[in-house]
């Protein structure tokens with residue numbers, strides 16, 4: 001299937017590993033040229049050949065500086081994927097309904113909401129020129145907030161509202177805005193040494209490996225398996241494709257059956 005992405009120019013944030021890295025590889029496989037950003041690159045990202053621009057997107061001026069660098073290389077930009085998110089404050093945020101102090105809430109919102117808002121704002125003129133697309137990576141926890149630390153779920157819920165609201169105004173400029181919302185996906189955010197599962201296991205006094213093995217079932221996935229990052233990347237590439245002109249303001253959940261509402 002020709003997705004019409006050959007020769008398109010794509011910016012992927014949070015591109016050094018996990019879902020972002022899978023998204024980079026998928027766009028490259030479609031013939032797109034990719035600019036990747038994260039705080040640090042990785043050997044895996046370097047091996048893709050994508051152009052890398054380092055930045056901390058949770059800062060006020062980080063997103064603007066990335067877009068300056070991206071557009072200085074080439075003024076054209078067809079697709080923006082706001083994937084950077086998560087964060088490593090899970091330890092302070094579990095178990096308490098107001099999980100985390102003010103600084104923790106601010107950090108989580110800066111990374112999971114404000115980074116996408118600021119990056120999109122800086123990219124929108126170029127995206128409008130190209131009649132391009134924005135895809136925001138949200139989370140199923142935005143709609144099922146009990147499945148994640150509350151600040152994270154709340155920030156992703158705000159990202160959903162941002163996506164749907166912006167889709168109207170940007171759509172009139174020729175820019176399609178959509179979101180993809182994964183459930184538990186096999187990445188460091190979930191499975192790393194400092195990841196969500198490690199913190200939950202420590203808090204509940206469980207063996208890490210036992211929790212990983214039972215997690216899909218515990219969160220209600222009918223597949224019995226965590227999600228492969230490549231699956232999320234496939235949804236992103238399809239939403240970015242100009243062959244999907246009516247995909248505007250949608251939010252595709254990829255959840256293995258974990259979300260039980262119709």
Ligand SMILES: NC(=O)c1ccc[n+]([C@@H]2O[C@H](COP(=O)([O-])OP(=O)(O)OC[C@H]3O[C@@H](n4cnc5c(N)ncnc54)[C@H](OP(=O)(O)O)[C@@H]3O)[C@@H](O)[C@H]2O)c1
Nearest residue numbers: 014015016018019038039040056057085086184185187189
């Ligand atoms: N894995 C899941 O189960 C799951 C489920 C639902 C939604 N998601 C969402 O999917 C997206 C990707 O998550 P993932 O699981 O692939 O996470 P991950 O493996 O932890 O990767 C996160 C990426 O974001 C970058 N990043 C983190 N903080 C950053 C910052 N301040 N500035 C710039 N880049 C930053 C990281 O690189 P550096 O650390 O080098 O900056 C890395 O490239 C996130 O938005 C997450 O919320 C994940």
